[in-house]
Amino acid sequence: MTFTREAMRLRLVAAGSSLRVRNYRLYAVGQSVSIAGNFMQTLAIAFLTLHLTGSGSALGLAVGVRLLPYLVAGPISGVIADRHDKRRMLLFTQTACAACSVVFGVLAMTGLMTYPLLLGLSFGLGCLTVFDNPARQSIISELVGDSELSNAIILSSVMVNLARVLGSGVGGALVAIIGIPACFFCNAASFGSVIVSLVMMRPSEMFRSAPAPRARGQVREGIRYVFATPGLAITLLMITVTGTLAWEFPTTLPLLATDAFAGNAATYSALVMALSIGSIVGGLFAAGRRAASRPIILSLTAIAWGATMIFAALAPTLALALAALALVGFASIAFNAGAKTNLQLTSRPDMRGRVMALWAMCWGGSAVIGAHWLAGSRRSSGAGGGCWRAVFRPWSSGWCSFRFCGAMDAPEREGSRNMLANEAMTTTSGSRRKPKFAAVVNEFWPGSHADLLVGRLHDGYEVLWTPTEPLCELASLHVLDPGPGDLGASRIREWDVRPAGRLRDALSGTGGGIDVDGVVLIAERNPRSGRPEEFDERGRPRDRRHEMFMQVARECERSARAVPVFLDKHLGNTWGEISEIYETSRRLSIPLMAGSSVPVTVRCPPIEIPVGSRVKEVVAVATGSGEPPIFHPLELVQSMIERRAGFETGVASVRFVSGDRFWDAFTDGGLWSRELADAAIEAVPHYAGGAREYYRRYPSSIADGPASSPRGREEAVVVDYNDGTRVSVLLLTGFMLRRAVAVRVDGMREPLVTWTPTGSKLTDVPMIGAGVATPGQKKPPTWNFDHLASFLDRFLFTGLSPFPIERTVLTSGILDAAITSRQSGGEAVDTPYLDIGYRPATTPGQLARRIDKQNA
Numbered sequence: 046m047t048f049t050r051e052a053m054r055l056r057l058v059a060a061g062s063s064l065r066v067r068n069y070r071l072y073a074v075g076q077s078v079s080i081a082g083n084f085m086q087t088l089a090i091a092f093l094t095l096h097l098t099g100s101g102s103a104l105g106l107a108v109g110v111r112l113l114p115y116l117v118a119g120p121i122s123g124v125i126a127d128r129h130d131k132r133r134m135l136l137f138t139q140t141a142c143a144a145c146s147v148v149f150g151v152l153a154m155t156g157l158m159t160y161p162l163l164l165g166l167s168f169g170l171g172c173l174t175v176f177d178n179p180a181r182q183s184i185i186s187e188l189v190g191d192s193e194l195s196n197a198i199i200l201s202s203v204m205v206n207l208a209r210v211l212g213s214g215v216g217g218a219l220v221a222i223i224g225i226p227a228c229f230f231c232n233a234a235s236f237g238s239v240i241v242s243l244v245m246m247r248p249s250e251m252f253r254s255a256p257a258p259r260a261r262g263q264v265r266e267g268i269r270y271v272f273a274t275p276g277l278a279i280t281l282l283m284i285t286v287t288g289t290l291a292w293e294f295p296t297t298l299p300l301l302a303t304d305a306f307a308g309n310a311a312t313y314s315a316l317v318m319a320l321s322i323g324s325i326v327g328g329l330f331a332a333g334r335r336a337a338s339r340p341i342i343l344s345l346t347a348i349a350w351g352a353t354m355i356f357a358a359l360a361p362t363l364a365l366a367l368a369a370l371a372l373v374g375f376a377s378i379a380f381n382a383g384a385k386t387n388l389q390l391t392s393r394p395d396m397r398g399r400v401m402a403l404w405a406m407c408w409g410g411s412a413v414i415g416a417h418w419l420a421g422s423r424r425s426s427g428a429g430g431g432c433w434r435a436v437f438r439p440w441s442s443g444w445c446s447f448r449f450c451g452a453m454d455a456p457e458r459e460g461s462r463n464m465l466a467n468e469a470m471t472t473t474s475g476s477r478r479k480p481k482f483a484a485v486v487n488e489f490w491p492g493s494h495a496d497l498l499v500g501r502l503h504d505g506y507e508v509l510w511t512p513t514e515p516l517c518e519l520a521s522l523h524v525l526d527p528g529p530g531d532l533g534a535s536r537i538r539e540w541d542v543r544p545a546g547r548l549r550d551a552l553s554g555t556g557g558g559i560d561v562d563g564v565v566l567i568a569e570r571n572p573r574s575g576r577p578e579e580f581d582e583r584g585r586p587r588d589r590r591h592e593m594f595m596q597v598a599r600e601c602e603r604s605a606r607a608v609p610v611f612l613d614k615h616l617g618n619t620w621g622e623i624s625e626i627y628e629t630s631r632r633l634s635i636p637l638m639a640g641s642s643v644p645v646t647v648r649c650p651p652i653e654i655p656v657g658s659r660v661k662e663v664v665a666v667a668t669g670s671g672e673p674p675i676f677h678p679l680e681l682v683q684s685m686i687e688r689r690a691g692f693e694t695g696v697a698s699v700r701f702v703s704g705d706r707f708w709d710a711f712t713d714g715g716l717w718s719r720e721l722a723d724a725a726i727e728a729v730p731h732y733a734g735g736a737r738e739y740y741r742r743y744p745s746s747i748a749d750g751p752a753s754s755p756r757g758r759e760e761a762v763v764v765d766y767n768d769g770t771r772v773s774v775l776l777l778t779g780f781m782l783r784r785a786v787a788v789r790v791d792g793m794r795e796p797l798v799t800w801t802p803t804g805s806k807l808t809d810v811p812m813i814g815a816g817v818a819t820p821g822q823k824k825p826p827t828w829n830f831d832h833l834a835s836f837l838d839r840f841l842f843t844g845l846s847p848f849p850i851e852r853t854v855l856t857s858g859i860l861d862a863a864i865t866s867r868q869s870g871g872e873a874v875d876t877p878y879l880d881i882g883y884r885p886a887t888t889p890g891q892l893a894r895r896i897d898k899q900n901a
Contacts, residue, residue: 049438064195068246069188075242076181077204079139079692082235084212084217086146088313089228090167091152092220094428097160107730111165111171115406118175120264123402126179127263131187131398132251136243138177143236145170150229160559170442179402186389186397187251202324202382209321217314231330249657252692267399276391277400280343285407287347287380306363319367323374328825343387346380368411419448480562481520482841483551484591487568489524494569494613496532501834502565503540508835515834516842520561523551525589527579548596558604563841566593567613581618585672590615591622598629608637609844611837615676615857620878623857627850638846642833643677643784644684648799653688656885659791660689663772664721666729667784667832675762675863678774678784679856687852687885694767695880696855699862700873702761710773718762721796723788726777729785729800762863767880801829851883 063069094107124133148236149166152158189197218229251777271277298320302313353376356369385404392400482502486495503519505512523545524533537544545551552559568590579587594612601607610630616639617623630637654660665678687693702710710716764772785800836847856879862874 063189063200065381065429066189066193066197066250068199068250069185070560071245072184072188072575073200073204075239076201077208078238080205080208081212081215082146082232084209085216085228085235085318086232088213088216089149089153089220089225090163092160093225094160094163095332096164096225097158103160106165107164111174111265113168113169114175115173117300118172120399120406122176122405123267123399124263125176126183126398126402127396128398131180131184132243132248134180135177135184136240138173138180139236139239139243141173142170142177143233145173146229146233146236150233153229154224154226175402175405179398182385182401182404182633183389183397186743188246189252193387197385198389199382200379202378202385205324207325208818209317209324213314213317213321217311221311238829240860249655250728253658254790256418263399267396267403268391270396271400271403274391279408280391281403283343284384284404287350302685306366306618312363315363315367315369320374323371324378325374326371327375327378342382342702343380346376346383346632348898349577350376350380352376378796394720397558398894424621440448455851472523479518480564480842481518481560483521483523483545483561483566484519485523485525485545485548485551485597486533486566487525487570487589487593488528489522489531489536490528490571491532493567495524495567496831497615498567498834499565500536502838504837506831506834508831513835516838519565521545521551521554523548525593544860548593550599552882553604559600559606559608563609563611563844564597565611565613565841566590566597567599568593569613583864585618585864587619591617591626594626595629598633598635601635607635608635608842609638611840612637612639614639614641614673615860616853617857618861620858620861623854623861624878627854627875630850636840636844636846637850638837638840639850640848640856641677641680643681644848645833645836646801646829648801650799652797652799654788654790654797656688657690658688660686660770660790661791662718662721662770663786663788664717664725665772665774665784665786666722666725667774667776668778669884670760670778672718672860674776674863675774676856676860678786679762679772679859680762680853681784682772682774682786684787684848684851684855686772687771687849687883689768691768692882692884693851693855694882696764696766696859696862697767698873699859699866700765701866701871703759703867703871706758706871707761707775710761711805717761717771717775718789721789722773722775724796724798725775725785725787726828728787728798729783762859762866764859848886849883851881855879855881 063075090107094104097103110900145166149158152166185197185201186194215231216228219231271281298313298316302316306312308466350373353369353372357366357373360366385401388400388404389397424483435796484495484499484502486493486499489495489499499519499522502515502517505514507513519540519542521543522533522537522540524531525548534544536542543551543554549556552561552564554560568588570586570588583589590612594610597610612626615623616626627637629635663682665682667674667678701715711719711722759778760776762774764774766772782798783802785798788796788797840846858876858879860880862876866872866874
């Protein structure tokens with residue numbers, strides 16, 4: 046697959062990534078149909094108002110009355126959304142809105158509608174939507190989780206504008222051919238799509254957070270929370286300023302159609318469609334990009350919004366007005382989607398309903414003033430009057446926030462600009478170039494992680510029998526501590542990459558700032574390099590991963606440029622190192638990916654724990670002794686159980702088990718379930734036999750004597766999570782070949798069991814369905830380093846990690862606590878500092894295709 050094709054495919058996949066989630070697909074389809082109906086109704090109300098009154102001011106008042114409840118009940122509606130099931134709340138509000146549309150239609154059809162009655166019904170509709178809106182906005186995070194939230198919000202905005210095109214076009218035709226009442230009845234019918242989609246959703250697959258408990262002062266609490274969080278307060282201030290005039294700018298379009306261009310409903314529909322088409326293009330452009338919600342980008346889009354409205358105000362012909370409105374739509378969706386994304390990602394899950402209610406109040410409520418003024422000014426000032434007055438609010442909002450954001454966080458401003466530049470990565474000829482990355486490794490010997498991973502990123506990797514050209518290009522290589530026979534120097538010559546005597550030189554060829562687009566850090570240290578290992582006071586191998594990352598972070602800060610960084614395996618050797626790396630990456634907005642290759646490789650069978658399942662216990666089995674044999678199965682287990690009910694809430698305690706206590710734990714009432722241990726042992730290939738053979742060779746009775754049981758070689762780590770889940774990782778040295786996991790899930794009679802065929806091309810791991818393989822038997826080319834290289838390549842290309850970095854923060858902390866427990870003789874270590882909650886990725890990290898294929 047060529048670079049250009051793969052880059053284009055990744056951009057398209059990134060733009061629609063949230064649509065892979067079933068619940069969100071249902072939501073998007075249902076909302077699109079319903080919103081199309083809403084725009085039909087909006088058009089019908091506008092023309093019905095003009096028909097009844099002939100007044101632009103009356104049109105503005107009708108819009109203002111509908112938005113008035115946002116000013117009165119906005120914060121209260123957010124509290125209600127936080128307290129209740131948002132899906133059920135939407136079922137009620139959508140049904141009530143459908144009934145309101147039927148009343149509109151009946152009164153319009155029978156000729157009983159009057160202007161005061163229209164105002165009353167508009168106010169009633171506003172009272173319903175003020176409670177519908179926070180639930181409708183905040184439920185998106187429960188459908189897709191935080192990892193896809195930005196993409197889902199932007200796609201929702203795109204679908205709103207697609208619906209606007211459809212609704213305006215069909216609505217204009219209905220008004221012209223059938224009459225105004227038809228639009229109301231079509232809107233009433235469209236609510237059925239939302240109701241059906243809500244009913245069809247699977248609650249077990251939703252990323253729900255605990256509802257806010259009933260308590261006094263929750264409205265004040267929400268307001269205080271917003272003012273105490275600068276990212277929320279600034280964004281809401283910008284929304285208030287722009288919403289006062291710019292948001293209700295489309296209410297002037299009926300007057301623009303009839304006054305400036307002497308048109309009719311069809312002319313109005315054309316204007317709205319131009320606005321919507323620009324919004325769609327802008328949304329698709331932004332959907333795959335990661336910086337749209339940053340303050341600097343919001344400021345620039347607000348200014349652009351005002352500038353494009355000038356063109357609309359000055360357009361002398363309908364054709365130029367249509368072109369100008371397309372630009373207005375492009376800029377407006379960039380601001381709108383970026384603001385909503387920033388609000389939802391910045392706010393706590395239990396506050397999202399209140400924050401989005403304040404968004405609705407600031408956005409829609411401020412338009413109560415703007416809608417009336419704009420419509421009146423269009424009558425009094427001519428075709429461009431309302432547009433001219435609207436221009437200055439987004440300009441002033443953008444300029445003030447631009448200055449404020451600069452004073453607040455200049456490094457972030459420059460980092461955002463450079464991250465956008467990374468995304469462009471275009472040459473002078475206009476073709477996209479490959480992003481370049483630097484590799485910094487501790488040592489580079491044959492078969493090392495540096496050899497297996499950096500080599501694949503340079504030469505290419507094979508995924509599911511498909512040779513793949515890397516999306517990124519190796520620019521420089523630096524080896525910190527080369528041993529005898531180190532391959533670093535020869536690889537630099539062979540690959541013709543920039544040699545680097547220092548880590549800083551790997552990041553910049555000139556010393557003037559980072560000139561690469563990503564960094565790969567591999568801190569592996571192994572006796573096979575020809576250099577002896579060094580250990581700290583707890584017996585942990587010393588490495589330089591913390592030192593390596595912090596040097597990169599300092600260069601990012603000095604250059605005001607945050608580039609994606611990958612850190613192989615765990616994040617640090619102490620909790621202090623782990624937490625400093627994590628907090629530094631967040632402070633400097635450095636995209637960070639870390640962890641093991643085991644969670645992303647093929648599982649046999651390719652199981653995933655259903656989202657929202659209740660997990661009681663997990664037993665994982667592996668081979669080896671020390672840190673890597675513990676860390677890799679921990680990562681595999683964590684990648685599976687983070688999908689459980691309530692998602693990840695953190696770890697309460699960790700203990701290390703060895704010697705006689707290891708064997709005693711197999712008995713009834715022991716630390717782990719023998720049934721799950723047997724299931725995991727039976728699932729994975731062994732040197733001989735299954736679970737029974739294991740227990741026969743290594744009996745639990747001490748009377749058999751030390752000669753018959755290699756006591757002291759078997760080890761385990763037992764992890765108790767805050768939600769009561771227990772995970773046990775058993776290291777069965779000298780018996781197991783690969784890693785396996787058995788999971789006890791509520792409601793399932795049998796445990797879920799899988800194993801991972803990690804290793805090289807030539808191995809004794811059997812084919813699927815075959816018996817124990819003979820040495821040298823070729824297995825399918827699906828080894829774990831190819832899979833990790835594939836995910837890492839895409840991370841360096843997009844800056845988006847395929848899974849939350851909090852996963853590896855947690856597993857690194859568990860490993861650190863296990864070493865502490867081992868040092869203390871197996872005492873349980875309480876871990877209040879591991880109260881780390883996060884939501885899982887919405888798509889599985891594993892490559893979930895069968896591997897029993899003999900040939901490509």
